[in-house]
Structure formats: C-alpha cells, structure tokens
Amino acid sequence: MTFINYASREINCKIVYYGPGLCGKTTNLQHIFDSTAPQSRGKLISLATETDRTLFFDFMPLELGTVRGFKTRFHLYTVPGQVFYDASRKLILKGVDGVVFVADSQEERMDANVESLYNLEENLQAQGYDLMKLPYVLQLNKRDLPNIIPVEELTAELRRKEEPIVEAVASTGAGVFDTLKAVAKQVLTELRKG
Amino acid sequence: MLECFAAFGEDDPRRSGENKTTEKRFTFSGLTPEAFGFSNQSPPFVLASLIFKQKVVLMADTPLLLREQQYHQIKAILARLRMDSAAKVVFLIDKDGQEIASQGEIGNLDTTSLASLAAGNVAATGGMAQLIGEKEFPTLSHEGERESIHISVIGRLLLIVVFDERSSLGLVKLRSKQVSQQLSVMVDEISKTEFQDEDPFGEITEEDIDSLFQ
Numbered sequence: 001m002t003f004i005n006y007a008s009r010e011i012n013c014k015i016v017y018y019g020p021g022l023c024g025k026t027t028n029l030q031h032i033f034d035s036t037a038p039q040s041r042g043k044l045i046s047l048a049t050e051t052d053r054t055l056f057f058d059f060m061p062l063e064l065g066t067v068r069g070f071k072t073r074f075h076l077y078t079v080p081g082q083v084f085y086d087a088s089r090k091l092i093l094k095g096v097d098g099v100v101f102v103a104d105s106q107e108e109r110m111d112a113n114v115e116s117l118y119n120l121e122e123n124l125q126a127q128g129y130d131l132m133k134l135p136y137v138l139q140l141n142k143r144d145l146p147n148i149i150p151v152e153e154l155t156a157e158l159r160r161k162e163e164p165i166v167e168a169v170a171s172t173g174a175g176v177f178d179t180l181k182a183v184a185k186q187v188l189t190e191l192r193k194g
Numbered sequence: 195m196l197e198c199f200a201a202f203g204e205d206d207p208r209r210s211g212e213n214k215t216t217e218k219r220f221t222f223s224g225l226t227p228e229a230f231g232f233s234n235q236s237p238p239f240v241l242a243s244l245i246f247k248q249k250v251v252l253m254a255d256t257p258l259l260l261r262e263q264q265y266h267q268i269k270a271i272l273a274r275l276r277m278d279s280a281a282k283v284v285f286l287i288d289k290d291g292q293e294i295a296s297q298g299e300i301g302n303l304d305t306t307s308l309a310s311l312a313a314g315n316v317a318a319t320g321g322m323a324q325l326i327g328e329k330e331f332p333t334l335s336h337e338g339e340r341e342s343i344h345i346s347v348i349g350r351l352l353l354i355v356v357f358d359e360r361s362s363l364g365l366v367k368l369r370s371k372q373v374s375q376q377l378s379v380m381v382d383e384i385s386k387t388e389f390q391d392e393d394p395f396g397e398i399t400e401e402d403i404d405s406l407f408q
Contacts, residue, residue, distance in 0.1 A: 012292060014290070042306050042307060045310070057314060059307065059311075061306050061307075061310075064407075067398060067403065067405070068398055068402055072406060075310065087321050088321075091321060092314075092317075094290060094317065095290030095291075181407045184406070185407070188398065188403045188406075191398065192396065
C-alpha cells in the first residue's frame with residue numbers, strides 16, 4: 001500500500017521479492033544493502049533460522065532519491081522460499097505495491113520455480129490482488145552457473161505477461177539494481193496514472 | 195507541522211477479486227486549498243495541511259481522510275497515554291507497518307524497522323489465531339528484562355507502547371484499553387469524512403522517474 005507523507009514529503013512503497021527456496025532473494029537484498037550509502041538505507045532486518053534460511057522475512061528500507069520534491073522510499077521485503085512457510089508468505093504480500101519473482105536458472109530448480117510462481121499467483125489472489133495488474137519483474141538469477149536453462153526456455157515457461165526480464169547473478173550483484181529499477185519504475189508509473 | 199499521508203487501499207484498481215469494492219482511487223490535482231477541501235478563509239499553511247488520507251476497513255469499507263485537527267487529536271491521545279502509562283514511546287501504525295503518529299523518547303530508535311516488525315508480529319499471531327478458530331488476538335505483550343512492548347489491535351491500526359521498569363504491564367494494558375476505545379471511536383468518525391478523488395502524482399513525468407536511477 002503506497003503511503004504518501006506530505007509532512008516529510010515522502011512516498012513509501014512496498015516491494016516483495018518472491019521465489020523458490022535458495023533462489024537468491026535474500027542475496028538480492030544483501031547486495032543492495034552492501035552497495036548503498038548508509039544514509040540512503042536503514043537496517044537490513046533478517047528473520048532467519050540459525051542456518052541462515054529466511055524464517056519470516058527480510059526487510060530493508062531504501063531511499064532512492066527525490067521526485068517532484070518527494071523522497072521516494074522503498075520498503076523491500078523477501079518471503080521465506082521454503083514450501084512449508086506458505087502461511088508467512090501470504091502475510092507478507094499484504095499491502096504490496098510491486099513484486100520481483102526471483103527464478104533459479106538451474107535445471108533442477110525448474111519445477112520449484114513453476115511451483116513458486118503458481119503459489120505467488122494464488123497468494124496474491126488470496127490477498128485480493130491480480131498478478132496481471134501489479135507492477136512485476138521476472139529476474140532470472142544464477143546465470144553464472146554451468147547447468148542453467150537457456151533464457152528463452154525460462155521465459156517461455158515463467159513469463160506471465162509483458163513483464164521486464166532481467167538476467168542476474170545476485171551473488172556478484174549483476175542485474176540486482178536493474179531489477180530494482182525495473183520494478184520501482186513500474187510502481188511510480190502506477191502512481192502517475194492516478 | 196504540515197502532514198499528509200495517502201494510501202491506496204482496498205479500492206486500489208490493481209486489486210481484484212472479492213476484496214475489491216470499487217474502481218475509485220484518489221487523484222490529486224495539486225496542493226491547492228480547494229483541492230484539499232479547505233475553505234479559503236483558512237491560512238495557507240493550514241490549507242495545505244491535510245494530514246492523513248488512508249483507506250481503512252474498520253467500519254464501512256470507505257476511504258479514510260485524516261485532517262490536521264484530527265491528526266493532532268490523535269497525537270494528543272498518544273501523549274496522554276504515554277503520560278498515564280509512564281511509557282517511553284507510544285506509536286500508532288497501520289497493519290502494513292506504516293507509521294502514522296508517535297510520541298515519546300524516540301532518540302535513536304529505528305521506528306521504521308520497529309513498525310515493520312510489529313506489523314509482521316501481529317500478522318503472524320493473527321494467522322495463528324485463525325488457525326485455532328479465533329478472529330485475532332487483540333493484544334500482544336513482550337516482556338524483556340528492562341524494556342517491554344505492548345501492542346493493541348484497533349481495526350486496521352496498531353497501538354504500540356514501549357515501556358520500561360518505570361511502568362508495569364498491568365498499567366499499560368489498562369491505559370491502552372481505554373485509549374483503544376477512544377481511538378476506535380475517532381477512526382469511526384474519521385471514516386465518515388468525505389473522500390475526494392484527487393491525484394498528487396498526475397504530473398510526474400518519465401524523466402522524473404528516470405532521474406531517480408541516474
């Protein structure tokens with residue numbers, strides 16, 4: 001749910017990174033956190049297990065800059081990717097303004113991608129949203145690994161509409177900011193549409 | 195202080211399905227007094243001080259518009275609660291984790307993270323409540339060695355009280371309950387405020403958006 005605060009002249013938007021377990025959602029956030037100046041971002045809160053698997057969500061507020069005198073602030077969230085945390089995933093989608101689906105490009109994770117994408121559509125529906133109408137980006141992550149599926153094949157299988165597709169290697173930061181930019185732009189364009 | 199919040203709520207056209215009620219969303223043609231629905235007798239700084247505009251599903255499923263006076267009333271209620279309960283900080287946030295108003299010794303407290311985690315906390319316990327056949331748990335308390343937190347659910351809003359050994363859970367619970375009723379009545383009144391369809395960002399250009407990513 002976009003909040004516009006005229007006192008501090010701020011726009012607050014919520015972006016959720018979704019995808020199967022170990023696809024790199026937290027790594028995306030970690031890279032953004034590591035690469036931005038401390039004055040542009042808040043703390044990276046990770047509610048994770050002792051083995052660093054996301055238990056509930058990661059959260060990080062990020063200030064992108066000023067548009068028409070308004071500071072644009074994005075609240076970035078990730079969901080827990082593991083199948084059995086579905087109840088938590090559903091809760092985190094509440095009030096979402098834009099979604100990034102992080103797909104794992106490895107062959108053996110294709111089924112997990114498809115299942116997770118289906119789960120996203122289902123959980124959005126449960127919250128009253130329609131993926132077809134939401135700002136949305138498909139990120140194809142782990143493009144540096146040897147056993148990956150070609151982009152065309154992943155696109156054919158996972159693309160739902162005319163969403164931007166970004167190839168990424170979140171562990172090195174490649175494509176991470178392009179993804180963020182693509183989704184943030186759509187969210188702001190939605191605001192403009194009024 | 196000039197403040198205005200606005201939010202897309204249940205009527206956001208991006209939403210669909212059963213929860214969707216109407217295609218209406220706010221539009222806003224500029225910071226003119228008339229656009230905010232203020233009369234031209236008001237001083238200019240007040241004219242631009244529409245302070246809060248949010249869709250809240252407390253009573254009727256209609257948008258909520260909070261004006262400066264109401265915002266200050268809420269701040270006053272929070273200040274009173276803070277004093278009566280001998281609390282350190284009192285917050286009012288919405289269930290999505292956005293801060294609406296606060297009172298107290300904020301200092302270096304990371305209020306953004308606190309609001310987000312409190313909302314996550316309430317969402318998680320609300321989920322548990324539904325699993326055991328409850329609608330929700332109306333209050334949550336977390337007691338630490340020195341600092342403690344008490345959260346009350348008031349419809350779509352959350353009242354958060356942070357307190358230490360100068361107070362007690364019993365006192366905070368009692369005072370929060372009294373204030374919850376007050377806030378609930380107030381939000382009910384606020385929800386009756388007429389909603390004006392206005393668009394604050396109709397004039398944003400592609401270039402404006404691109405400039406963020408230079």
